[in-house]
Amino acid sequence: MKARVHVMLxxxxxxxxxxxxxxxxxxxxxxxxxxxxxxxxxxxxLAETDPAKAEAEVKAMCEKLLANTVIERYEIALD
Known part of the structure; x- marks a missing residue:
């Protein structure tokens, strides 16, 4: 499964x-x-095939590394 994360200030x-x-x-x-x-x-x-699990996993990635949630927002799209 592919995930696309858009990160913006x-x-x-x-x-x-x-x-x-x-x-x-x-x-x-x-x-x-x-x-x-x-x-x-x-x-x-992503190796994950379940959309709900994949989204939860990507959200955790964003919260821990991919986005600085103090100053940035993010959107996740799964394909």
Whole structure:
């Protein structure tokens, strides 16, 4: 089973990378971009075949390592 985890900074947390991308886009002529939030996508190949168990396992991975839950939120998608 495959799992995809989207990790983004929580609303209200300063995103200096996103701001740098927004500024660079403006410098390249893309003036209509008002804000950019940058995150990461983590793809996992899991041996688990039960969707409920796989989701619980990935959630534990996120809580322990993949996301800093103080400043980041995450979403899990299973394929």
């Amino acid at each position: 929580k609303t209200g947390v300063l995103d200096p990378q996103g701001e740098a991308v927004r500024h660079a886009l403006g410098a390249l002529g893309f003036d209509g971009v008002e804000a950019v939030r940058q995150g990461k996508v983590i793809e996992l190949d």
